[in-house]
Amino acid sequence: MISKVKNAMSNLVGGMMPHGHHHHNHHSGGQTCGTDSLPPRFPYGRPDFLDLTPELLQYSTEHASRPVLTLKRGSRLPWQTGYAEAINAGKSMLNEDQASCEKVFVKKPSGKHRNSTLLDQNGDGTGIPLHFWGIFDGHAGSGAAIMASKLLHHLIRDRLGEICHLLENPSSAPPICLAKNGSPYQAEAKKGGAQEPEDPDAVSDASVRFYMEKVVSLESLVMGVIETAFKQMDDLIEKEKSSYAISGGCCALAAIHLMGKLYVANAGDSRAIIIRNNEVIPMTNEFTPESERQRLQYLGFLRPELLGNEFTHIEFPRRIQHSELGKKMLYRDHTMTGWAYKTIVEDDLKFPLIYGEGKKARVMATIGVTRGLGDHDLKVYNSNIYIKPFLSCVPEVKVYNMDEHKHGPDDVLVMGTDGLWDVTTDKEVADAITAYLSCCDPSDPMRYTLAAQDLLMRSRGVLKERGWRLPNDRLGSGDDITVFVIPLAGHATKHVQ
Amino acid sequence: MISKVKNAMSNLVGGMMPHGHHHHNHHSGGQTCGTDSLPPRFPYGRPDFLDLTPELLQYSTEHASRPVLTLKRGSRLPWQTGYAEAINAGKSMLNEDQASCEKVFVKKPSGKHRNSTLLDQNGDGTGIPLHFWGIFDGHAGSGAAIMASKLLHHLIRDRLGEICHLLENPSSAPPICLAKNGSPYQAEAKKGGAQEPEDPDAVSDASVRFYMEKVVSLESLVMGVIETAFKQMDDLIEKEKSSYAISGGCCALAAIHLMGKLYVANAGDSRAIIIRNNEVIPMTNEFTPESERQRLQYLGFLRPELLGNEFTHIEFPRRIQHSELGKKMLYRDHTMTGWAYKTIVEDDLKFPLIYGEGKKARVMATIGVTRGLGDHDLKVYNSNIYIKPFLSCVPEVKVYNMDEHKHGPDDVLVMGTDGLWDVTTDKEVADAITAYLSCCDPSDPMRYTLAAQDLLMRSRGVLKERGWRLPNDRLGSGDDITVFVIPLAGHATKHVQ
Helix, strand or coil: CHHHHHHHHHHHHHCCCCCCCCCECCCCCECCCCCCCCCECCCCCCCHHHCCCHHHHHHCCCCCCCCCEECCCCCCCHHHCEEEEECCCCCCCCCCEEEEEEEEEECCCCCCCHHHHCCCCCCCCCCEEEEEEEEEEEECCCHHHHHHHHHHHHHHHHHHHHCHHHHCCCCCCCCCEECCCCCECCCCCCCCCCCCCCCCCCCCCCCCCCCCCCCCCHHHHHHHHHHHHHHHHHHHHHHHCCCCECCCEEEEEEEEEECCEEEEEEECCCEEEEEECCEEEECCCCCCCCCCHHHHHHHHHHCHHHHCCCEECCECCCCCCHHHCCCEEEEECCCCCCCEEEECCHHHHCEECEECCHHHCEECCCECCCECEECCCCECCCCCCECHHHCECCCEEEEEEHHHCCCCCCCEEEEECHHHHCCCCHHHHHHHHHHHHHCCCCCCCCHHHHHHHHHHHHHHCEEECCEEECCCCCECCCCCEEEEEEECCCCCCCCCC | CHHHHHHHHHHHHHCCCCCCCCCECCCCCECCCCCCCCCECCCCCCCHHHCCCHHHHHHCCCCCCCCCEECCCCCCCHHHCEEEEECCCCCCCCCCEEEEEEEEEECCCCCCCHHHHCCCCCCCCCCEEEEEEEEEEEECCCHHHHHHHHHHHHHHHHHHHHCHHHHCCCCCCCCCEECCCCCECCCCCCCCCCCCCCCCCCCCCCCCCCCCCCCCCHHHHHHHHHHHHHHHHHHHHHHHCCCCECCCEEEEEEEEEECCEEEEEEECCCEEEEEECCEEEECCCCCCCCCCHHHHHHHHHHCHHHHCCCEECCECCCCCCHHHCCCEEEEECCCCCCCEEEECCHHHHCEECEECCHHHCEECCCECCCECEECCCCECCCCCCECHHHCECCCEEEEEEHHHCCCCCCCEEEEECHHHHCCCCHHHHHHHHHHHHHCCCCCCCCHHHHHHHHHHHHHHCEEECCEEECCCCCECCCCCEEEEEEECCCCCCCCCC
């Protein structure tokens, strides 16, 4: 075990990341290794806010004990955010989860070139405050997760900076067209073309006209900023892979608080829920081969060359054997939700693009999540078939208006990687949070970190002869686990931080 | 007005269908007209169950009075189904809505060729009873709607017949593979390949194995039958267009009751709701350029040749003017839900694939629904750009288990074309139904037809100086309106019809 850690530590120093297998079939997971000679974009480590000594960093990698790391008493994150993490049970040498929690300020871009501001901290502390929480669940290496945890919030901040003058004027809808200087551009008086004759089918609502301008809300503009920032993050990983070793890919879940609204953006299979009055409000959907089956099949159907003559876009309930040619098999294609029988032809003997059920479902027998950042070099094992075209880096963004609800001290946003949720349900998390916090001194600044630790333990369990076990003797999660518990009280617009 | 009807009636006799404009921009709607010399597949008419005399058929086309047609007292539909319809206010010469209500029997296919059985009625009355209600909202002609109303239930029945032996044995899950004679085919003992090594990341659930067989329920097999029957119906329309004049396309909404379950299949913008205890249970989603924006944009993005160099897959909130080149405009692409700014380039001056809002939203400035049957020849006005690739004929199927709920005599399924729902909300329909039925003699077999008539009147309104008006003076629907009101009580499995 010591040698394993030593090995890990020498890797840390040397900047070489071992390749993990999370979300990957053991037979595959072929990141190209030609980048081993490049330096890492960022060195391996745990989140800065944990402030680990080298000894503690080494200790954090012990798969045998899986220590739970939490915030130290005295070290404060914004909003008294609680945090806990633990490494996996051995599936990868390092903890491939990463996390970030930052308060930054949105302001107009200065004359400087954007790239040079990417790592800028908060400067003079003026601008519109933005709180950011991110968790990044890496696979096939930790490079992409680390890079995203260092940069994503800066990309979001900078893109918001470009529309800063609109954010400062939230009462008026964003202009549809902007001149180069950012001011609204008024086109000629005539509105988009000749008027069409009155339609007898028309509903008597003047807002529903054929030639119209859609009214776009400031909220959907912020959503668009977050969506495009994820894309930019993904592009940046690809671009910098020519200069740095940036291994693997990662799911990305981010919560952004801006001007009284909480934007929760999810690309992958991490999950966030709000617990209000012990009720669960889901803030994310998971993106997996099962939940995105039809999107992936549709792409395989429209662009069969992406399947490399090895895969079929049609789904079957199991592998077909050669002896079954000419028989009838249940199937469904990209258009179907139900199942029907089809006569098996030679082409159906190819491996299905989507195969497996639940946690074992895979795209091209390789990856178990369908959205995230990175993975640009990910190929099907022993082939030249790239998987990236099937993966999306775009998050689904849900908005929660903090001003519309009253929040007590036990109302929180819980963000966790799949290691948390695989063994603990939303309802169990809500009950655990409510039970734990109600017994906690409301003035203890550590209460949310202690609650996060409690949640983590419920999913990790304790090590027994037969592996990590929960109190009910079911298997605990062997995965990396990361949890934020973020209190929601006191953050309505009127109570400026 | 008389001449208009005369003209319509001579068309009826001659079998030429005028081209309507429903869901179409006035500038477009270019069905090819080369089929004018072919005979119609079915002559124009109203549903058989209305049993109209030629005089009443003529009367039904009066746009000035828009008579409400209902079932005659004494003529019974299965389940005491209530029905009402009215023609549009003049946008097309004929009523382009169609409806069907049938009880058929599912049985093993006989030796006869399927095509010869397509119009077979119930034969000897043995087999599994199936109740079918369909409404078909035609556009650009009534041919597709009429054909679908005559045949869709037969296609569903025949496809179900192919799995009749599985339906007769509902306690066992459908076999994954069938031999040619329809019996389950057992492959070799080895299950799909070598066992993979134990995954340390695995959850301790034996059902979640990589090499597995998915268990497919009988219910999802019936869903698959319905989905593929819609596809078959669409293919049949295309095929028979070489021999017959089959004008236009149609939205299709079908409710199928089989073995205690109600399957509601929707392709288009008709709507079905269940009203139970005055509560609304939505049974459909509408498929429109707005609700399917991302699917359509994705296709345009992946297959730009389908846009014919005339359209851009990117959405803008309004048309861009040439003078705005180089400025920044709000946009969203197929990946986005929010909006962002982009610099306008030459390509952005093309017309947006999706354009307009609400009832005025159109695909390629032409059609306002994105799912349905027919439309194989539909092109963008004055161009060679086909719209069919962007339309889907596959319904979304929702299942309602009749056995899981108790139904009173006022609990109903309401199915209506968009003419009904454009001016009356779900809640208003539920309140109207509940109010109307509670005042009606529960033993009156006409009560559901009277309720349907009441609903229809609420959306049509009455003709005043300023057009068709509702009691609150808002505009009534000028569209064709068709309504089924179907009582749900007494149809649980145990009470066999």
